Amino acid sequence: MGMPDMVTAEDIEKVGPLTRQQPRPHKSRPSYDGSRNSNRTILTTLLMSTILFIPVFLFLITTVAPESWKGNISAWLGSEIGEDNGGKGFESESESWRASSVQGDEYLIGVGKADITGPCVEINMMGYADPKQIGTGLRQRLYSRAFIVADPAHPADRFVYLVLDTQSGDTAIRYGILSGLQELGADYADYGHHNLAVTGTHSHSGPGAWLNYLLPQITSKGFDQQSYRAIVDGALLSIRRAHESLGPGRLSLGSTKVYGANINRSLFAYLANPEEERARYNLSTEDDGSVEKDLTLLKFQRASDGKNIGVLTWFPTHGTSVLGNNTLISGDNKGVAAYLFEKSVLGDETAAEGFVAGFSQASVGDTSPNVLGAWCEDGSGQMCSFENSTCSDGKSQQCHARGPLFRANDEGTSSCFEVGKRQFEPARKLYDLLNRKPNPVRGRWVKSFHAFHDMSNYKFQLPNGTEAVTCPAALGYSFAAGTTDGPGAFDFTQHDGNTSTTSPVWRVVSGMLKRPSEEQIACHGRKPILLDVGEMHSPYQWTPNVVDVQVFRVGQLAIIVSPGEATTMAGRRWKNAVGSEISMLFAEESGSVTPTVVLGGPANSYTHYITTEDEYNIQRYEGASTLYGPHTLAAYINVTLSLIPYLSSTASTRPPNGGPEPPDNSNRSLSFIPAVVHDAPPLFRGFGDVVQDVEKMYHRGEAITAKFIGANPRNHLRLEQSYAVVEKLVSTAAATSVASQNTDGLRGSELLVKALRGKQDTSGANDQKQWQTVRDDGDWHLIFRWRRVNELLATSEVEITWETESWATPGRYRLRYFGDAKSLTGAITPIEGISSEFELIEDRSG
Ligand SMILES: *[C@@H]1O[C@H](CO)[C@@H](O)[C@H](O)[C@H]1NC(C)=O
Ligand SMILES: *[C@@H]1O[C@H](CO)[C@@H](O)[C@H](O)[C@H]1NC(C)=O
Ligand SMILES: *[C@@H]1O[C@H](CO)[C@@H](O)[C@H](O)[C@H]1NC(C)=O
Ligand SMILES: *[C@@H]1O[C@H](CO)[C@@H](O)[C@H](O)[C@H]1NC(C)=O
Ligand SMILES: *[C@@H]1O[C@H](CO)[C@@H](O)[C@H](O)[C@H]1NC(C)=O
Ligand SMILES: *[C@@H]1O[C@H](CO)[C@@H](O)[C@H](O)[C@H]1NC(C)=O
Ligand SMILES: *[C@@H]1O[C@H](CO)[C@@H](O)[C@H](O)[C@H]1NC(C)=O
Ligand SMILES: CC(=O)N[C@H]1CO[C@H](CO)[C@@H](O)[C@@H]1O
Numbered sequence: 001m002g003m004p005d006m007v008t009a010e011d012i013e014k015v016g017p018l019t020r021q022q023p024r025p026h027k028s029r030p031s032y033d034g035s036r037n038s039n040r041t042i043l044t045t046l047l048m049s050t051i052l053f054i055p056v057f058l059f060l061i062t063t064v065a066p067e068s069w070k071g072n073i074s075a076w077l078g079s080e081i082g083e084d085n086g087g088k089g090f091e092s093e094s095e096s097w098r099a100s101s102v103q104g105d106e107y108l109i110g111v112g113k114a115d116i117t118g119p120c121v122e123i124n125m126m127g128y129a130d131p132k133q134i135g136t137g138l139r140q141r142l143y144s145r146a147f148i149v150a151d152p153a154h155p156a157d158r159f160v161y162l163v164l165d166t167q168s169g170d171t172a173i174r175y176g177i178l179s180g181l182q183e184l185g186a187d188y189a190d191y192g193h194h195n196l197a198v199t200g201t202h203s204h205s206g207p208g209a210w211l212n213y214l215l216p217q218i219t220s221k222g223f224d225q226q227s228y229r230a231i232v233d234g235a236l237l238s239i240r241r242a243h244e245s246l247g248p249g250r251l252s253l254g255s256t257k258v259y260g261a262n263i264n265r266s267l268f269a270y271l272a273n274p275e276e277e278r279a280r281y282n283l284s285t286e287d288d289g290s291v292e293k294d295l296t297l298l299k300f301q302r303a304s305d306g307k308n309i310g311v312l313t314w315f316p317t318h319g320t321s322v323l324g325n326n327t328l329i330s331g332d333n334k335g336v337a338a339y340l341f342e343k344s345v346l347g348d349e350t351a352a353e354g355f356v357a358g359f360s361q362a363s364v365g366d367t368s369p370n371v372l373g374a375w376c377e378d379g380s381g382q383m384c385s386f387e388n389s390t391c392s393d394g395k396s397q398q399c400h401a402r403g404p405l406f407r408a409n410d411e412g413t414s415s416c417f418e419v420g421k422r423q424f425e426p427a428r429k430l431y432d433l434l435n436r437k438p439n440p441v442r443g444r445w446v447k448s449f450h451a452f453h454d455m456s457n458y459k460f461q462l463p464n465g466t467e468a469v470t471c472p473a474a475l476g477y478s479f480a481a482g483t484t485d486g487p488g489a490f491d492f493t494q495h496d497g498n499t500s501t502t503s504p505v506w507r508v509v510s511g512m513l514k515r516p517s518e519e520q521i522a523c524h525g526r527k528p529i530l531l532d533v534g535e536m537h538s539p540y541q542w543t544p545n546v547v548d549v550q551v552f553r554v555g556q557l558a559i560i561v562s563p564g565e566a567t568t569m570a571g572r573r574w575k576n577a578v579g580s581e582i583s584m585l586f587a588e589e590s591g592s593v594t595p596t597v598v599l600g601g602p603a604n605s606y607t608h609y610i611t612t613e614d615e616y617n618i619q620r621y622e623g624a625s626t627l628y629g630p631h632t633l634a635a636y637i638n639v640t641l642s643l644i645p646y647l648s649s650t651a652s653t654r655p656p657n658g659g660p661e662p663p664d665n666s667n668r669s670l671s672f673i674p675a676v677v678h679d680a681p682p683l684f685r686g687f688g689d690v691v692q693d694v695e696k697m698y699h700r701g702e703a704i705t706a707k708f709i710g711a712n713p714r715n716h717l718r719l720e721q722s723y724a725v726v727e728k729l730v731s732t733a734a735a736t737s738v739a740s741q742n743t744d745g746l747r748g749s750e751l752l753v754k755a756l757r758g759k760q761d762t763s764g765a766n767d768q769k770q771w772q773t774v775r776d777d778g779d780w781h782l783i784f785r786w787r788r789v790n791e792l793l794a795t796s797e798v799e800i801t802w803e804t805e806s807w808a809t810p811g812r813y814r815l816r817y818f819g820d821a822k823s824l825t826g827a828i829t830p831i832e833g834i835s836s837e838f839e840l841i842e843d844r845s846g
Contacts, residue, residue, distance in 0.1 A: 104440020
């Protein structure tokens with residue numbers, strides 16, 4: 001069911017874990033088109049709207065966070081953290097947390113995380129589809145985070161949910177992971193199509209050129225094996241780590257409100273939905289239903305010692321905080337939220353080492369993290385038009401959405417960190433509440449299904465009995481106009497016939513454009529067809545016609561794994577339909593527990609958008625990108641519902657494959673991306689030489705930069721390693737303890753920050769000092785940039801910048817660069833460089 005039926009943080013605080021009443025058994029198939037309502041929902045809605053959200057942050061963090069993080073977190077939250085909180089020791093908290101006996105069923109659970117950072121330079125970035133947006137470095141590494149749940153009584157019943165810091169899931173990536181799992185042998189035989197979900201956080205700031213279909217390859221000059229393998233290999237490693245960590249444990253489920261992290265970017269289309277349907281979700285001015293403000297959190301707690309091994313959350317907001325004119329790789333706001341959560345539990349008694357926080361995307365379609373709205377950058381000072389987001393010139397190119405800290409004018413970087421933090425904070429608060437008062441997942445079944453379904457001509461019945469049909473994929477005119485988060489998602493101005501600016505892929509394929517048939521035009525209704533992608537099959541498919549339909553079920557939780565970006569209302573209808581069907585079909589086995597349904601995606605493939613029919617008829621970007629015509633959503637729902645019986649606790653079969661298997665184009669895709677030729681240092685210089693050194697002393701808050709003679713980072717991705725680190729001079733005692741812990745493949749920075757905790761003053765016994773890594777390129781505030789200085793001479797330069805954080809501790813530091821140079825013979829050799837030492841002292845203000 002929808003969110004109003006969920007236990008929320010506020011509920012838990014007020015009344016403790018809820019025992020839910022048996023849902024009224026549905027006599028007939030419930031309607032999911034928004035025309036019917038249940039009294040229960042209205043009641044819960046009313047109740048919820050009276051509960052005020054109070055953004056109080058947990059004192060727990062301040063008492064348990066590593067020394068070096070304390071100042072930071074208090075600084076962010078300012079006065080919200082009272083000083084008396086510090087006195088309340090964590091010991092007593094943790095005792096109450098241990099004492100609270102967790103009800104619910106035991107499962108096998110496991111989590112894992114691995115690096116998937118592909119080539120951070122010279123590759124077009126994936127998301128804004130702007131051929132000019134080419135990577136120049138790394139702000140934050142990208143990860144795959146894997147979550148496995150299995151049924152101890154039937155261990156083959158399991159699922160693995162991946163959260164990748166990528167724009168979306170993908171067919172070729174998924175095939176790559178599946179064949180990798182097969183190669184891992186018998187231990188991994190239980191994983192397959194039916195139980196693998198490959199979801200993307202929808203970050204628009206990762207490298208591209210790894211997608212299966214032609215359309216997104218046009219702007220990236222084709223496919224890049226290195227970019228593709230980084231994701232597949234990292235995803236596999238994260239699954240292996242999760243699999244190897246599998247052990248008995250319990251799951252707890254909750255929901256909370258997140259404010260200030262999303263708005264509806266297509267409100268004009270949303271308002272076309274029926275008023276009575278909108279009213280059901282219109283709780284207040286801050287939570288008017290135009291986007292979902294609810295974050296759902298699933299907590300993984302192992303049985304062996306009661307520690308939590310991870311959290312998996314769902315909340316919808318686009319990965320477009322960092323703007324289209326940024327060229328540094330990052331996981332955008334979800335990447336920040338995960339980073340902060342994982343940092344916040346370091347050294348925390350509730351959390352196991354290797355804790356993994358997955359911030360998964362939800363009904364993201366019409367959401368934007370740029371919460372100050374869309375403005376014209378044409379000097380007019382006007383907001384863009386409500387109906388079509390255009391400016392005074394009648395075009396959308398000047399229309400840009402503003403993040404909360406847009407005045408920083410830093411390509412969205414500060415806003416991104418802020419929106420990530422706004423997701424992290426309530427999630428962390430909910431985590432702590434669930435530790436004290438768990439809301440357990442109950443029901444000893446772990447079920448899943450997956451089917452391919454051909455959407456090119458699917459005839460089916462709408463709930464009201466009318467016959468409907470879907471059409472081969474097509475994109476409408478508004479697709480080319482793009483969104484307020486990034487105009488021109490497919491920049492046609494780049495393809496105006498001027499061959500010097502045209503993508504080489506476009507030169508090859510533009511002649512293959514097809515004029516849509518009369519039938520196709522009619523099928524798409526209100527959508528004027530710009531690109532008839534579903535009917536173009538050469539040189540290979542441009543977009544998918546075959547979609548992935550998948551749902552997971554554990555206890556009362558059901559997870560719809562959506563291949564497209566569902567809008568707010570589309571996602572609700574889909575979730576409500578699945579919730580009702582589960583309630584109806586499985587009333588006996590689920591007992592008193594109401595189903596909780598979440599939607600995660602874009603996953604497994606990328607089928608663009610999924611809007612309601614009313615939104616479709618408005619034909620803004622989301623409607624124009626709803627590939628299979630006005631009945632796209634209804635078709636997804638129809639197919640999903642027809643497969644729900646496979647989630648029964650007694651189900652032992654899998655659905656027949658509904659459609660033809662989609663193609664794997666990873667070995668036959670066009671590619672015009674040149675390889676690295678070679679690297680050389682300038683005359684009389686060596687690789688790693690410092691060309692611009694640090695100063696002797698800095699105040700905290702300043703940015704510290706050094707430049708080195710470098711080499712192309714594409715020579716070696718340094719996965720699970722780093723191109724750039726900050727080293728601190730510390731006593732050997734602290735350093736040794738770090739070295740001994742650094743065994744399990746975790747990222748250095750996490751271990752080191754942890755090791756530093758409470759070890760700052762241990763230098764007394766032995767006064768020997770040594771350099772210790774305290775930041776690496778996985779850290780948001782340590783930036784690695786690369787620049788080719790001379791193409792012909794093959795010289796290049798690396799710039800490392802540490803934007804010292806409010807929580808950085810004073811001391812003696814240096815910056816260090818790790819790279820790999822390619823010789824003319826093709827041999828690749830590691831290189832490195834070290835800056836001079838510098839002193840970091842307190843803030844200038846004192
Ligand atoms: C929410 O309700 C108010 C008051 O009825 C109305 O003015 C507003 O348009 C509604 N918002 C949405 C998004 O439906
Ligand atoms: C956008 O909407 C305005 C009305 O707000 C209308 O005048 C204009 O023609 C529309 N432009 C396009 C390109 O549809
Ligand atoms: C980046 O894009 C934003 C949004 O259009 C704009 O406001 C900003 O000035 C741009 N920054 C640079 C450096 O061009
Ligand atoms: C889906 O469509 C099929 C074929 O028309 C129909 O038999 C079935 O009832 C529909 N399912 C739902 C849940 O509407
Ligand atoms: C059934 O629903 C569809 C889609 O909402 C609508 O176009 C059609 O008119 C409805 N048919 C009837 C008989 O109400
Ligand atoms: C094509 O684009 C290039 C690069 O922007 C420009 O220098 C050139 O003048 C353009 N040629 C024509 C015919 O427009
Ligand atoms: C692609 O090529 C690689 C290397 O030759 C091979 O291992 C892989 O199986 C191929 N994949 C497909 C889908 O054909
Ligand atoms: C509650 C909420 O997020 N409302 C926003 C919906 O979208 C409009 C325009 O995009 C914003 O102005 C509202 O604040």
